[in-house]
Amino acid sequence: MAVIDDVLAICVFLLVMSFILPITSGGSVPKYLIILIVIFPVLIGLITGGITAFIMKKIRSEKVCAITVFAGVLVTAAMTALANHYLMPVPVLNFMLSGMVYSATFANILDEKKLEDIMKYCTPSISACFALIVLNLGAPLDYHLILGAGIFTAVYIIARAAGKIGGAALGAQLSHAPATVKKYLGLVILPHSGVSLVMTGIAISALKGDFGQYGNIVRGTIAAAAVINEIIAVFLARKGFKAAGEMGKAIKCK
Template sequence: MLTSGVGFFFNNVVMPKPVLNFMLIGMAFSAAFSNMITEKRLEQIMQAFNPFLGIAMILVILNLGAPLDYHLIMGAGMFTAIYIAARALGKYFGAYFGASITKSPQTVKKYLGFTLLPHSGVSLVFTGIAVSVLSGPAPECAQIIQGTIAAAAVINEIIAVIAAKKGFEWAGEFGNGAAAVRAPEEGICHE
């Protein structure tokens, strides 16, 4: 609440016009706060906060999807194909390049990009921001963006999830987390 209050103050009193993004202010506060407390305390806070977070995420996704005109999905064809292809290539080759310069194992180089393909709610949030900004000066662009991202989200949640699962399988990562049991007194892992 204090962070939001500071944001409102700067947006309405200090700045000539509102320019601050409250989602980014909240993310910055969360990152700083989580790095200032111990891991044990952070875990306690998250356990208490997770039910509220789940409800908040549902409300955000419903709010973004409620005004969506699903007829826009059909009209976004070529834009959607270009967006999905560019995003997939960027994710795959970006992960490959990052893994190469950090000298990560071959499995990371080859398969990390596949695991990054599924869409997240973040793109929907930024779509909502872009549409609200463009709806006044360029409503036709706002409709194209909304239709493109909505169609890509639907397609990616089918295809990209399968690709991500395959990436984990090909990397040999399925089952590794469940098999390793931490022995706290020894500080080592046993299979």
Template sequence: MFFTVIGIVSTKISEQSLPYYVVFLVVLLPIVVGIVAGIPAGFILKKERSQKSTVVLLVVTILIAAGIGLIFNHIVLPKPVLNFMLIGMAFSATFSNMIPEERVEKIMEYFNSILGIGMIIVILNLGAPLNYHLILGAGLFTAVYIIFRALGKIGGAYFGAKITHSPTTVRKYLGPILLPHSGVSLIFTGIAVSVLSGPVPECA
């Protein structure tokens, strides 16, 4: 999907006031920012601390990563184009790979309530402006998409569970559980929209 987004942006960017290098910065710079902010966070969070201290330090490091992104977005770059979801993914992947697994589990246990609220806000924000009449108006395309997505999810989950000798309950129910759109699919849709909304709003 990122390559599709880059292709659309690069073909349309000549109509905008943004230079070509911004196309690459849209994807690469947020990852770099997340990694740069995640490395000190890994060193800070590696040490065992109380639940309160851990949550405060994690929130502070997240805000620092977001702050760096805001500086690039509003001061360094000619227009706001950075995707903060990519910064967050790179940040969390970096620090979580620097500390022991047991410590990661503790941090996640401490942070889960805040993360849950954050995910609800993100998903509501992505879904609130959705016009369901447009989905229903797509007609055959929508029907084909829903049918083939359901077949892929159910069939793929069943096949995967069968070849890995998973329990019967996994074979029967994993596919239908995967059907709703949420989590990663909404996040990546949001990334695509935010990337396109600056340089190519009609495609977003």
């Protein structure tokens, strides 16, 4: 659910960005980017993910498979960079979307047992890299802007919470999911993630020059919302897990 949530958010964000860029760049960005900004990363991820899965099916060693996964990451990043440089008028392709599609592709092609064995070697490195990404993206945020964000922060937090909780409840209702899913899924997906910081960096890079003041508003709003959400939303997520009867269930299964 978290991955699907992130992928949809990135796709919507990039589509909105494709409308904003022509305005902030003085109309120098062609309109066909609206489609290519999503299609190129998806195609790159599908190609590299499919090839990586095909290679891993031929390999018996779990360690070699893990190395193949990381090699695929580098190839995916290189292809996205080349597409950015040679196929796009401005470098707007999103590396995170390429990576998400890449990993989702080979994860759905490989059988579950082999994937689980491979991820034993990949997970520690992935966790370390994710921590570095969040630190790198969060470090430039000016936390002095938190107090100045004011009403924008309140609107962002309330709208985000309403979308998460309301969307999860509606989805559960339409899919006839259990009552616990309808009541508590929205709460457990409230905490902020590094994806919002990635989007913040992209948005700020597009809001320069005459639009710099709006970049400061975005920077302050997300910084404030991230701090507040990590205090409140994590507590609410824990309450949601507990109310749904999911707390400690994984430990009992072992």
